Amino acid sequence: MPKDNPGAKTRRRQTNLVRGGLNRSHFDEISEAMYLSSSYAYDSAEQAARAFKGEEDHYLYSRYGNPTVTMFEDRLGVMEGASICQSTASGMGAMFASLACLLKAGDRLVASKALFGSCDYVCTVLMPQYGVEVETVASADLDEWEKALSKPTNAVFLESPSNPMMQILDIAAIADMAHKAGARLIVDNVFATPLFQKPLDLGADIVMYSTTKHIDGQGRTLGGAILTNDESYYQDHLRMFIRHTGPTLSPFNAWVLTKSLETMDLRIRQQAENAAQIAKALNELPEITKVVFPGLDSHPQYDLVQKQMSGPGTMVVFELDGDQARTFRFMNALEVIDISNNLGDAKSMVTHPTTTTHQRMKPEERAALGINENTVRLSVGLEDPLDLIEDIEQALKA
Numbered sequence: 001m002p003k004d005n006p007g008a009k010t011r012r013r014q015t016n017l018v019r020g021g022l023n024r025s026h027f028d029e030i031s032e033a034m035y036l037s038s039s040y041a042y043d044s045a046e047q048a049a050r051a052f053k054g055e056e057d058h059y060l061y062s063r064y065g066n067p068t069v070t071m072f073e074d075r076l077g078v079m080e081g082a083s084i085c086q087s088t089a090s091g092m093g094a095m096f097a098s099l100a101c102l103l104k105a106g107d108r109l110v111a112s113k114a115l116f117g118s119c120d121y122v123c124t125v126l127m128p129q130y131g132v133e134v135e136t137v138a139s140a141d142l143d144e145w146e147k148a149l150s151k152p153t154n155a156v157f158l159e160s161p162s163n164p165m166m167q168i169l170d171i172a173a174i175a176d177m178a179h180k181a182g183a184r185l186i187v188d189n190v191f192a193t194p195l196f197q198k199p200l201d202l203g204a205d206i207v208m209y210s211t212t213k214h215i216d217g218q219g220r221t222l223g224g225a226i227l228t229n230d231e232s233y234y235q236d237h238l239r240m241f242i243r244h245t246g247p248t249l250s251p252f253n254a255w256v257l258t259k260s261l262e263t264m265d266l267r268i269r270q271q272a273e274n275a276a277q278i279a280k281a282l283n284e285l286p287e288i289t290k291v292v293f294p295g296l297d298s299h300p301q302y303d304l305v306q307k308q309m310s311g312p313g314t315m316v317v318f319e320l321d322g323d324q325a326r327t328f329r330f331m332n333a334l335e336v337i338d339i340s341n342n343l344g345d346a347k348s349m350v351t352h353p354t355t356t357t358h359q360r361m362k363p364e365e366r367a368a369l370g371i372n373e374n375t376v377r378l379s380v381g382l383e384d385p386l387d388l389i390e391d392i393e394q395a396l397k398a
């Protein structure tokens with residue numbers, strides 16, 4: 001739980017990304033200390049008793065909290081404008097905890113259908129096993145959301161832009177509908193990144209990240225985070241769930257992620273610029289039949305992108321003039337860009353959603369989301385964009 005960060009509200013974003021949460025030891029180190037400790041010593045039995053009663057601030061056990069993990073949570077919390085930041089061992093740890101801490105048998109969940117594969121599994125397979133009634137909405141059409149939210153509901157889960165087809169959902173409008181139905185709105189903000197979309201400002205109650213993606217940004221660690229200003233969500237639900245089920249972020253990963261935040265703004269901004277340049281170049285290539293990128297005015301929801309995002313993100317999706325075999329030949333011929341299902345990395349990578357991230361879906365479900373056998377998802381990194389464009393051009397000739 002973030003402590004009060006003196007000055008954090010008045011200082012600017014980049015300063016907070018470098019210094020937020022800084023908590024120096026008596027050695028006065030410049031770089032944040034890494035406390036690889038699972039447990040903590042007390043001066044006396046009386047102090048241990050006071051700490052367990054909550055009468056004295058003292059770390060108890062690293063499943064509950066750790067100084068290095070706290071630094072990361074404080075820094076990310078300031079960045080997001082959230083008074084509460086709870087880190088987790090992975091993005092899925094965050095996603096599952098955000099719902100599982102809240103919902104019980106008989107409750108109702110409305111979820112977007114255009115979700116990251118594992119999030120779809122949690123919503124449509126696990127939650128029903130626990131007796132939660134689940135309704136999914138495939139469309140961005142607000143009438144469909146209005147219909148789904150015409151009954152009392154406990155939680156709404158959505159992702160915008162969605163993986164991989166960049167469906168944009170109107171977060172402010174859906175937040176209003178969710179609140180009228182009695183639900184809390186949880187937004188998976190991974191594709192938008194913490195830089196380009198502020199779900200809490202748009203009316204969402206909870207935002208979650210896979211910090212594995214842009215926040216690490218260099219492909220080293222798994223991690224996740226849940227951020228909110230909703231005290232009762234944290235105190236009555238999330239806090240005890242995390243403490244007693246153990247999806248805790250390791251201090252080593254927290255340290256890597258803390259240092260990553262220092263360069264996050266610079267990295268994501270440059271990656272987004274590279275992505276915009278590549279999306280424009282792809283649009284000109286005759287072998288590419290479709291490009292989806294929130295920064296192109298050809299995006300079907302470009303107006304909504306302008307309204308709720310301050311930048312386009314780093315992901316570009318496109319279709320080739322051919323079948324799956326042609327698409328695989330293209331991917332196999334890439335010399336700079338890697339084939340990998342991760343994203344947000346400094347290294348650019350492509351994936352074929354139909355046979356990887358979305359292979360679990362039925363073909364008709366994929367078709368409804370616009371994912372075809374010639375669809376390629378590109379995560380744009382920090383290489384020189386001209387080299388990336390040349391790599392794509394040479395691979396198209398394969």
Ligand SMILES: *Cc1c(COP(=O)(O)O)cnc(C)c1O
Nearest residue numbers: 090091092116163190210212223
């Ligand atoms: C990667 C990802 C997740 C899951 O995060 P992990 O860190 O892999 O567990 C959830 N949502 C989205 C949109 C993602 O891209």
